[in-house]
Amino acid sequence: MTRRARLALAAVLGASLLLDAWGIRWGLAGDYSWAPDELLPSAVREGVGQRFSHGWHEKYGPFHFAVLALAYLPALAARRLGLLAADQPDFDRILALVGRLVSLLMATGTVWLVALCGRELGDEWAGILGAGFTGTSATFVYYAKTANLDVPYLFWFALSLLFYVRLLERHRMADYLGFAAAAAAAVATKDQACGLYVLAPLGVGAALHLRRSDEGDRRIMGTLADPRLLGSLGLGLALLLLFDNVLLNPAGFLAHLRLIAGPASHPFRMFDNDLAGHVALARQTVRHLGFAMGWPAFLVCASGVAAALARARPHRRWLWLLAPVVSYSITFLHVVLYGYDRFVLPIALVLSLFGGRLLARGLRSPPPLRTAAAALAVAVFTYSIAYAASVDRLLAGDSRYAVERWLAANVPADALVAAGGRAGAGSGPRWPASSRCIPTSWS
Numbered sequence: 001m002t003r004r005a006r007l008a009l010a011a012v013l014g015a016s017l018l019l020d021a022w023g024i025r026w027g028l029a030g031d032y033s034w035a036p037d038e039l040l041p042s043a044v045r046e047g048v049g050q051r052f053s054h055g056w057h058e059k060y061g062p063f064h065f066a067v068l069a070l071a072y073l074p075a076l077a078a079r080r081l082g083l084l085a086a087d088q089p090d091f092d093r094i095l096a097l098v099g100r101l102v103s104l105l106m107a108t109g110t111v112w113l114v115a116l117c118g119r120e121l122g123d124e125w126a127g128i129l130g131a132g133f134t135g136t137s138a139t140f141v142y143y144a145k146t147a148n149l150d151v152p153y154l155f156w157f158a159l160s161l162l163f164y165v166r167l168l169e170r171h172r173m174a175d176y177l178g179f180a181a182a183a184a185a186a187v188a189t190k191d192q193a194c195g196l197y198v199l200a201p202l203g204v205g206a207a208l209h210l211r212r213s214d215e216g217d218r219r220i221m222g223t224l225a226d227p228r229l230l231g232s233l234g235l236g237l238a239l240l241l242l243f244d245n246v247l248l249n250p251a252g253f254l255a256h257l258r259l260i261a262g263p264a265s266h267p268f269r270m271f272d273n274d275l276a277g278h279v280a281l282a283r284q285t286v287r288h289l290g291f292a293m294g295w296p297a298f299l300v301c302a303s304g305v306a307a308a309l310a311r312a313r314p315h316r317r318w319l320w321l322l323a324p325v326v327s328y329s330i331t332f333l334h335v336v337l338y339g340y341d342r343f344v345l346p347i348a349l350v351l352s353l354f355g356g357r358l359l360a361r362g363l364r365s366p367p368p369l370r371t372a373a374a375a376l377a378v379a380v381f382t383y384s385i386a387y388a389a390s391v392d393r394l395l396a397g398d399s400r401y402a403v404e405r406w407l408a409a410n411v412p413a414d415a416l417v418a419a420g421g422r423a424g425a426g427s428g429p430r431w432p433a434s435s436r437c438i439p440t441s442w443s
Contacts, residue, residue, distance in 0.1 A: 001124055008128050009115055016111045016135030017104075019388050020144035023395040024100050028093055029430050034400070035146040036427070041095040044068045052245045057252040059264050063188035063243040064152050071102050099147035106155035107144030110349070111135040113158035118353055120165045121317055123360055129377070130356030133301060134349055136384035138391050139292035139341045145395075149190040150342045156186035157196055157346050161324070167204070167228075168320055171211050176228045179204075180236035188243030191260055195332025196324040196346055203323040205229055270338040278334055285333060288341045293348050294387040296380045301348075301355030308354060318357065321350050403429040 001009070027034025031042060043058065048069050052062035072095050078084040079091060086094060111131045118127015134140060143150040160182035167175035183200070186193040209223040223229065240246075246253045270284075271277035290298045305322070308315040325347050333339055362373025407429060411417065419428060 001119070005124050005128060008125075009112075009131070012115070012128060012132045012135060013108060013111060015385065016131075017108050019135065019141045019385075019392065020104050020107050022145075022389075022392040024104060024145040025097065026145065026395040026398065027400070027430075028096055028100070029089075031089065031092060032427070033096065033147075034398070034427055035148060037149075038096075038147045039064065039068060039099060039149070040147070041072070041092045041099070044072070044095075044099075051248075053249040053252065055252045055255065056249060057256040057259065059256075059259060060149055060190060061188050061244045061256065062249075063185065064149055064190075067152070068099050068102060068147070071098050096147065100145055103144055103147055103151045107140065107151045110140075110151065110155045110158045113155070113162055114349060114352060117158070117162050117165050118356055120162065120169070121353070121357075123357060125360040125363070126353060126357040128356065129359050130353040132381060133293065133297050133352035133355050133384070136297070136381065136388045137293050137345070137348055137352075138388050140345060140348070141388045142391050142395075143342060143345070148342075150345060153186045153190040153193045154345050154349065156182050156189055157193060157324075158349060160186060160197075161321070161350070164200075164204075164324075165317070165321075168207050168317060171208060171228065173228050173231065176204075176232035177235050180232040181239055184236045184239035184243060188240060192332050192336075192343070193346070195328040195330075195335075197327065198331040199323060199327035201229075201233065203320065203327075204232075207320065265336055268338045269336070273337060277337060281334060281337060281339065284339060285329070285344060285347075288339060288344045289348060289351070292341045292344055293351070294384050297355065297384050298348075298351070300358060300376070300380055301351035304354030304356070304358035305351065307358055318354070321353060325350050400429040407431065 031040070033040060039060075044065050047056055047058070047062060047065045050056040052065065056062070058065070075084065075091075075094055075098055079086065084091075084094070111134050114134045115124075115127040115131040118124060118130050121127070140151070140154075160179050163175045163179035163182060166172070167179055183193075183197045187197065205223060208226060208229060209220065212218070212223055212226070244253055244256075271281045292298075293301065308318050312319060328346060333343065359373055359377050362369055363377070364370070365373065411431075417431065419431075
């Protein structure tokens with residue numbers, strides 16, 4: 001990597017880290033959070049207390065719970081040694097911040113992995129620019145500062161994508177095994193990641209068969225029995241069983257599957273399972289991509305995909321990147337039949353590489369195309385940075401902060417306060433420590 005490229009990558013990583021870290025304490029509390037679906041210390045503590053066994057189950061598997069439990073260890077040790085004095089609510093707030101810092105680190109790692117994918121594909125500037133698109137996604141910036149599972153599983157997906165790109169080029173056993181291990185971690189972190197890999201054996205197997213055919217062995221059975229294919233499948237399944245603690249907690253694992261296939265999924269369905277429903281879902285997915293990435297970035301990245309498809313032969317390695325996107329769309333989005341902007345994060349990550357490739361090729365072209373590409377890059381990234389920063393500004397200006405200031409100034413010490421609606425459900429303003437809040441419901 002040239003010095004100029006290293007500086008550019010450092011700038012992308014630095015900007016991404018600043019965007020992600022800004023507002024990381026937003027709505028932070030020990031026993032609840034303003035961020036819906038965030039993993040809280042109480043949930044991690046409960047899982048550890050049951051050793052993720054004896055029927056323990058949640059909407060999500062135990063893997064990231066265990067990751068957070070490990071991340072909590074330094075704070076727990078400091079408290080035990082008397083280096084950290086905090087009562088339980090304050091200590092849980094510290095642990096909740098640790099959980100968010102884990103997401104922050106994994107978000108930065110994800111941006112870096114996108115850059116590495118571009119370099120492995122033979123275009124380091126495509127990777128750097130693609131990393132810029134990923135790091136300035138508004139949805140990505142939001143989830144990078146919460147303890148939700150969306151950025152952690154995206155990190156594991158990005159790592160698996162790096163091994164995927166490498167194995168398609170070199171077909172080394174180490175890359176096959178790395179791909180399988182990272183894929184298992186992604187699925188164990190958040191089950192929906194399974195959609196990214198359902199069709200992976202077909203794509204990887206086809207690529208391996210083409211390589212073996214080039215080497216003179218066109219036997220399909222030879223490909224199916226190849227140690228690289230069998231070894232990666234075996235390792236992936238074994239690690240998934242380990243990460244999900246299936247052998248020590250079979251009842252909990254089955255209860256988890258029933259939960260995600262039933263109450264945690266069916267009530268959220270937005271579209272009918274017919275042609276009109278699937279078309280509407282596809283349109284919504286495009287809208288979510290435009291919202292998550294910002295429309296200028298999405299249009300550039302979509303144009304990059306179109307340009308690669310138009311000249312498929314020289315872009316064959318790049319087009320293999322679309323296999324996880326197709327798999328995810330078919331086997332997850334169009335199965336659950338609902339979606340949110342966070343659901344398109346892995347799609348946006350892949351598209352970012354194509355957008356980076358398009359801009360990088362333009363910047364290497366002779367004038368006036370190079371000038372136009374530079375102007376486009378400046379305009380799109382200026383918009384994307386401002387768009388992503390708007391998330392941080394909105395969090396910093398959350399109206400609940402004004403309510404908290406009023407409560408602190410006007411609620412007497414030791415006051416007993418009844419709170420109803422969302423304020424009593426944990427997503428309202430945080431109450432002064434000297435007062436007691438009783439959640440109340442009324443009609």
